[in-house]
Amino acid sequence: MAESGVAGLAPATGLIASRWRVLPIVELGVLATAVVLPLGLPDYLTVFATRVAILALFAISFDLVWGYAGIMSFGQALFFGAAGYGVALLGRDLNVSAALLLLPAGLLIGFTFALLLGGFLLLGRHPTSMIFVALGTMTGSYAADRLARGWYYLGGQNGIPSIPPMTLGAYEFGEGAVFYYVVVALLVISYLVCRFLVRSQFGLALAGLRENETRIAFFGYKVQHLKAIVFAIGGAIAGLAGSLYAVHEGFVWPNMLGVVISTQVVLYVLFGGSGTLIGAVIGTVIIEGVSFWLSDNYREIWPIILGVLLLLVILFRPLGLISFVLSERERVGSFGAKIGRRSHGAS
């Protein structure tokens, strides 16, 4: 069977023979690593790993929006930061610390902001261009950052410090292994929900949207609605990540809303490999891990080394690190009924 690259991208045949499905192996490998990781780590690295896992959740939200639906959201931090601020305000002004209130609130805030911005950017009579959406989301993120910096109620430049720790009944979640496992559990649940979506017939519609939006509009798909739905789901996941970040770090600040973090999440996904979900997780872990190590060992020049590394991967492996092991065929996937695959040769 011939392998094909997506139009405009380099051919990406995994280096490992594609007789077996590689994706589940990679996913299980990452999950197993995540489960055993804190066992051998000192406390300060467990705190770092928790932060990385939260950012990986954030990266999944962007991969869903960009990697699967082809919506270039350059303002994903808006939903991340808005949820963070929302949770911080709930803690500061209403003394809310219950996880069962804070985390759904973060999810809802991200969803609502994304629905409003997505409604404005995506729900026109005619499909909007990628540039319009990219600039619109970036502007939203930048404006929110500036608003937070200038608004005294939100703490201005300093943000909101001393967010009370998240609680579940009488239990208080401090930094450490328990918080880490809570984040990993939420990451796994979110991942599975996204995986279910992108492998469903809805995922096939998203694949069509990504490949040729005009074509599927002529089939009768309401492409703007599909995009707005995915954008809102992505916003909800980013909101969940933002609320976890706020309660984990204990403070929020305007950068959480701005274009720097919005760009950072694009790099996580590009580096790991878009349109795979697990690539977003791997990209986040490697970029954050390498940054951590480089900043410790090459204090002055580490951003340059990291920048060159990112450029090399994006130049020579445009489908990301995951494409070393994952064939393009497996990345795109197959959506047909199993009965069809059995009777007409496997994909």
Add this chain to the structure above:
Amino acid sequence: MALLEASGIVKTFGRLTALNGALLSVGENEFHGLIGPNGSGKSTLMKCVAGAETPTLGSIRFGGEDVTALSPSERARAGMSLKFQITSVLPALSLYDNILLALQAHASLFDLVLSRTRSALHGQVMTMLQQFRLADRAHDPASALSHGQQQWLEIAMALASKPRLLLLDEPTAGMSLEERRVTGELLAPIKAHCSLVIVEHDLDFIRDICDRLTVLDQGAVLASGTVAEIQASQSVQEIYLRRV
């Protein structure tokens, strides 16, 4: 009553007038050919009918309803289906998934998320692939097909939703003689349930499959009638056929 009535269609792009009062009337189960020299406005008229372009003036009625202001998606839901001039199958997806994508277009969001129609549509997917002689390659990526096979796949995709009107813009472009003959064979059976508007430069192909023809010249209708009437038309012979 005609299934499709496009009347007084004017389409301008800046100072260029691509269509200047064009008319098109297509009956139920009619195969209608749109012919004319390059730049006569055939593809623009097709795009106006399908919703890819909005007419500057004029109205389009489909099944008795005014669809002039409807989006392509709404027109597709009303029963129109378009095959583009440039092949636009989804290259990274398998043939099976290309057809499934077209077939499930009218399913509800709930059904899509829960993949409720996946098994139910399997039979229809395979029937379409068999009908278009592509069943043995069901799980190959569409990019692996020859140009002619990609055209067939796209026609199959356009027919998957059982439209009342199929719009084909140069379906045999780039095909070999044998592939053109097969394309004619593949299209013939759809007449039982579907009307067809076809833009095509291959006049032999058009004569073989169409009931009626409309000849466009400089954005306006030069002649319209049965194939025999058009063949006998002095003005068409003088203005169109001699140029080709």
